[in-house]
Amino acid sequence: MVEKELIEECRNGDLHNFRKVVEKSTPLIFTVAFRILGDEDAARDIVQDTMVAVWQKLSKIKTAESYKTWVYRIAVNKCYDQLRMQKRQKEERIDEREWAVISNHLSEEGITELENRENARIISLLTNQLSPKQKTVFVLSELEGLDSDEIVRITGMAKSVVKANLYYARRNIGSLLQKYL
Amino acid sequence: MKMTQGNDRYDRMVKILKNSRPDLTHPEEIENEVIGRIQRHSQRSGRFSDFIESLFGWVYIGWVRRSLIGVSVVLVAIFVYQQAFIFRQVKNISKQIVITGNESSAVSSSVLDKRLTLYKMSARLSPAGEIRISESQLEELLDSYNDLQVKYKDLLRIIEGDPELKGYIENKLKEDKKYKPDI
Numbered sequence: 001m002v003e004k005e006l007i008e009e010c011r012n013g014d015l016h017n018f019r020k021v022v023e024k025s026t027p028l029i030f031t032v033a034f035r036i037l038g039d040e041d042a043a044r045d046i047v048q049d050t051m052v053a054v055w056q057k058l059s060k061i062k063t064a065e066s067y068k069t070w071v072y073r074i075a076v077n078k079c080y081d082q083l084r085m086q087k088r089q090k091e092e093r094i095d096e097r098e099w100a101v102i103s104n105h106l107s108e109e110g111i112t113e114l115e116n117r118e119n120a121r122i123i124s125l126l127t128n129q130l131s132p133k134q135k136t137v138f139v140l141s142e143l144e145g146l147d148s149d150e151i152v153r154i155t156g157m158a159k160s161v162v163k164a165n166l167y168y169a170r171r172n173i174g175s176l177l178q179k180y181l
Numbered sequence: 182m183k184m185t186q187g188n189d190r191y192d193r194m195v196k197i198l199k200n201s202r203p204d205l206t207h208p209e210e211i212e213n214e215v216i217g218r219i220q221r222h223s224q225r226s227g228r229f230s231d232f233i234e235s236l237f238g239w240v241y242i243g244w245v246r247r248s249l250i251g252v253s254v255v256l257v258a259i260f261v262y263q264q265a266f267i268f269r270q271v272k273n274i275s276k277q278i279v280i281t282g283n284e285s286s287a288v289s290s291s292v293l294d295k296r297l298t299l300y301k302m303s304a305r306l307s308p309a310g311e312i313r314i315s316e317s318q319l320e321e322l323l324d325s326y327n328d329l330q331v332k333y334k335d336l337l338r339i340i341e342g343d344p345e346l347k348g349y350i351e352n353k354l355k356e357d358k359k360y361k362p363d364i
Contacts, residue, residue, distance in 0.1 A: 018219070023208070177190045
């Protein structure tokens with residue numbers, strides 16, 4: 001992750017060093033944005049917006065140690081805003097072939113790695129019926145592997161709200177898997 | 182049994198998704214775009230902050246400076262609104278003048294024509310085209326002109342009614358013409 005010294009130098013307005021910060025932060029932001037939005041182009045835009053916001057607010061960051069949580073918060077909030085702006089999609093017509101692809105992956109030996117398009121499609125299929133909050137909490141907890149305290153700091157939700165949203169997300173996705181596979 | 186199977190599927194699906202980190206192609210494009218946006222933004226905000234600095238640079242206390250900027254913006258907005266309001270009013274008034282002019286010309290265009298002729302004449306008579314006639318003088322001139330015209334018409338009527346007088350006047354005019362020098 002980004003070093004403390006690098007952040008300190010950027011806080012003094014060093015744009016050259018900020019390029020290194022962008023380079024190191026981009027994979028983290030891109031992954032979380034891609035998983036929440038399920039769209040590569042939208043995720044790239046989120047990375048850009050987030051890094052510009054980071055540069056503008058760099059002086060406000062209290063300690064360089066909290067950089068990761070802080071960047072997560074900016075990126076997740078931007079994704080969350082975008083999710084809220086999009087009207088909740090109606091239940092898509094379920095394509096049996098797409099579920100068959102998921103079924104194949106589940107039945108394969110070992111853990112396969114998905115391509116971007118397939119990855120986005122599967123996340124979209126599984127989380128389509130979730131609310132923006134549920135989707136955000138699901139991605140942060142289950143896919144990013146963050147604990148509930150970190151999610152509280154990132155999203156600003158109460159711990160009980162985080163747990164409730166995660167419960168509903170798990171239940172919803174579990175029932176979808178049970179229904180179609 | 183079914184529940185356990187469902188949980189297994191869920192866990193396995195989550196594991197697959199967690200393991201599949203999306204590939205980011207050409208990350209340098211994002212870096213360049215971010216740096217470009219920051220530079221463009223700092224250029225724009227630099228110009229603005231220079232302007233603010235030149236106006237309020239003498240105030241060192243942050244909140245006082247912000248308050249002054251706020252008050253200035255409000256004052257400028259009020260000024261612009263006021264100017265727009267005055268401009269609209271002036272425009273309305275000038276429209277009304279045009280309407281009044283048209284109406285009066287429609288009612289008595291002959292009087293206005295006469296006025297204009299007399300006005301032009303007075304201008305021609307004065308040196309270097311200077312107009313030295315007041316409104317009251319113009320009114321006076323017009324009245325005397327009208328009066329003269331009425332008297333002239335009366336005189337013509339009297340002459341027409343008396344053939345002896347008519348002959349006498351015609352002879353007099355012919356004699357006058359003989360002695361009048363050609364100009």
